[in-house]
Amino acid sequence: MKLYKQYWEENIAQWGELYLDISHGHEKFSGPVWYSSAYHASIGRLERKLMAQRYEITKAFIDQYVKPGTTFSDLGCGTGIFTVQALQKGAKVNAIDFSKSALEITQRNVLKYAPEGEILFQQADVQADELPESDISLAMGLTPYLTDLPAFMQHVLPKTKLLYCLFIDPSHWANRLRGLLPFLNVRGLRCHAKSQVDKLYAQHGWRLVQRRVFATGYIDLATKN
Numbered sequence: 001m002k003l004y005k006q007y008w009e010e011n012i013a014q015w016g017e018l019y020l021d022i023s024h025g026h027e028k029f030s031g032p033v034w035y036s037s038a039y040h041a042s043i044g045r046l047e048r049k050l051m052a053q054r055y056e057i058t059k060a061f062i063d064q065y066v067k068p069g070t071t072f073s074d075l076g077c078g079t080g081i082f083t084v085q086a087l088q089k090g091a092k093v094n095a096i097d098f099s100k101s102a103l104e105i106t107q108r109n110v111l112k113y114a115p116e117g118e119i120l121f122q123q124a125d126v127q128a129d130e131l132p133e134s135d136i137s138l139a140m141g142l143t144p145y146l147t148d149l150p151a152f153m154q155h156v157l158p159k160t161k162l163l164y165c166l167f168i169d170p171s172h173w174a175n176r177l178r179g180l181l182p183f184l185n186v187r188g189l190r191c192h193a194k195s196q197v198d199k200l201y202a203q204h205g206w207r208l209v210q211r212r213v214f215a216t217g218y219i220d221l222a223t224k225n
Helices: 002-015 033-041 043-065 081-088 100-113 149-159 173-180 194-203
Strands: 071-075 092-097 118-123 136-139 162-168 206-214 217-224
Touching: 043 081, 043 136, 043 162, 043 206, 071 081, 081 092, 081 100, 081 118, 092 100, 100 118, 136 149, 149 194, 194 206, 194 217
Parallel strands: 071 092, 071 136, 092 118, 136 162
Antiparallel strands: 162 217, 206 217
């Protein structure tokens, strides 16, 4: 988590105005300068395409499920791209991130794109801190950096009714390769097996509604029984 916090604080400003156009292209990684350049010119090209796809998938979810008056928690809100979209749909939004810089950027984007929206900003560690009640919680790009998935579920699931969440799959060949060659894991991503996630859903009285394979992981839609 320490590695990720350092990475995020160094790079959040580079994700800029609703991040999509420049994400995964201006990051600074630890190590020699040439490595960052080589990474962005190779693996980074594919990642930028996947980020665009992930954006469209998440936007479609928000369009389908978020209605006026819905209480929506954006867990790991980043620059606020999905916070803004939920506000524009008429939701009441909890924008939550451990990074003060992220919350400041989200606030600027909210003032620019959804100034009339009803929003609560909270600087919090979703693995340790009390979270607000919501109808829907979104965790898109958060769980790959968690050090304690059971603690995350313990704090999130009792506070919401519907979860839309991205996980990284340890059985995917790319993630197995990252395990063998750690220098490829530039962001310190963590994987979570489907069996582990399903067990945690069951422990909290939740059920899986839909599981969608995406990139080197999967996106779950889950709800209370």
